[in-house]
Amino acid sequence: MARIPGRNPWLAWPAGIVCAAVVATLAWLALPMVPVVVAWVGESLRTATSPPVAAPVEPSRAxxxxxxxxxxxxxxxxxxxxxxxxxxxxxxxxxxxxxxxxxxxxxxxxxxxxxxxxxxxxxxxxxxxxxxxxxxxxxxxxxxxxxxxxxxxxxxxxxxxxxxxxxxxxxxxxxxxxxxxxxxxxxxxxxxxxxxxxxxxxxxxxxxxx
Known part of the structure; x- marks a missing residue:
């Protein structure tokens, strides 16, 4: 495989490992928000597809x-x-x-x-x-x-x-x-x-x- 001039493999590997670690850390931190996001998406879909419900009207007195x-x-x-x-x-x-x-x-x-x-x-x-x-x-x-x-x-x-x-x-x-x-x-x-x-x-x- 041809090498790209100027790239040092000894620097590329540690940088890749650090990036992967950062991504994994962010994914782990985001896990508690997954149920919230799923619920929000579901509620948005229900609101968009459900017919509007009229607010209850209090009977007015004469x-x-x-x-x-x-x-x-x-x-x-x-x-x-x-x-x-x-x-x-x-x-x-x-x-x-x-x-x-x-x-x-x-x-x-x-x-x-x-x-x-x-x-x-x-x-x-x-x-x-x-x-x-x-x-x-x-x-x-x-x-x-x-x-x-x-x-x-x-x-x-x-x-x-x-x-x-x-x-x-x-x-x-x-x-x-x-x-x-x-x-x-x-x-x-x-x-x-x-x-x-x-x-x-x-x-x-x-x-x-x-």
């Missing part, structure tokens, strides 16, 4: 509910969902009055038992007769059981959807509806032609559950 549970003032416009408000306000000769009168319920003993603190009462009168009286009031937080027992004894049908108790009775040309959840009581008496599912829509605007 803005009206926050106002109703606070001491802030609330009026009839705020009480009604937009679609229900438009349907009522645009009726010919519709007249609205707002006050703090007690709920218009045929079960007078219920009002006495609950001792409500009225937040707002909205009374609608329509051309040709008929109308609606709806009241939002604050009551004791354990009032749902009292309401259910009292109204079922008067012929109301009651059901619970989520945390909202709803009771309804149609009698003598009038529909009376009540909804209770926590410390809020929503009651309505309807006569004549009223929007479809009036009570359910009003409750949905407040609690987000019809």
């Amino acid at each position: 803005p009206l509910l926050e106002i109703a549970e606070s001491d802030d003032a609330i009026d009839c416009r705020r009480l009604y969902p937009d679609d229900l408000w438009v349907e009522l306000a645009w009726r010919p000769e519709a007249l609205l009055s707002q006050d703090f009168s007690a709920p218009s319920t045929s079960v007078a003993s219920l009002t006495d038992a609950l001792a409500p603190q009225v937040r707002v009462t909205c009374r609608w009168r329509f051309d040709g007769g008929g109308g609606i009286s709806s009241t939002l009031a604050r009551v004791a937080s354990d009032s749902a059981a009292v309401v259910e027992a009292a109204l079922q004894g008067e012929g109301f049908s009651c059901e619970t959807a989520g945390a909202v108790l709803r009771c309804r009775r149609a009698q003598g040309g009038a529909v009376e509806e009540h909804a209770v959840s926590g410390d809020l009581w929503l009651s309505s008496v309807e006569t004549g032609r009223v929007p479809e599912d009036y009570g359910a829509r009003l409750a949905e605007g407040l609690w987000g559950a019809g």
Whole structure:
């Protein structure tokens, strides 16, 4: 084999051995990082191939509910969902009055038992007769059981959807509806032609559950 001029074999061999030793030392030092690198590569591949996962969304509370549970003032416009408000306000000769009168319920003993603190009462009168009286009031937080027992004894049908108790009775040309959840009581008496599912829509605007 031809030799390359100027290369000294006595220097080349020790230099090669030193280089090999350095490489072996570096490889030995890198051994603890091998599992970390493998895990990182695997995670990168999984992230690149997996479909994005949406972050969990916390259920939002109805803005009206926050106002109703606070001491802030609330009026009839705020009480009604937009679609229900438009349907009522645009009726010919519709007249609205707002006050703090007690709920218009045929079960007078219920009002006495609950001792409500009225937040707002909205009374609608329509051309040709008929109308609606709806009241939002604050009551004791354990009032749902009292309401259910009292109204079922008067012929109301009651059901619970989520945390909202709803009771309804149609009698003598009038529909009376009540909804209770926590410390809020929503009651309505309807006569004549009223929007479809009036009570359910009003409750949905407040609690987000019809």
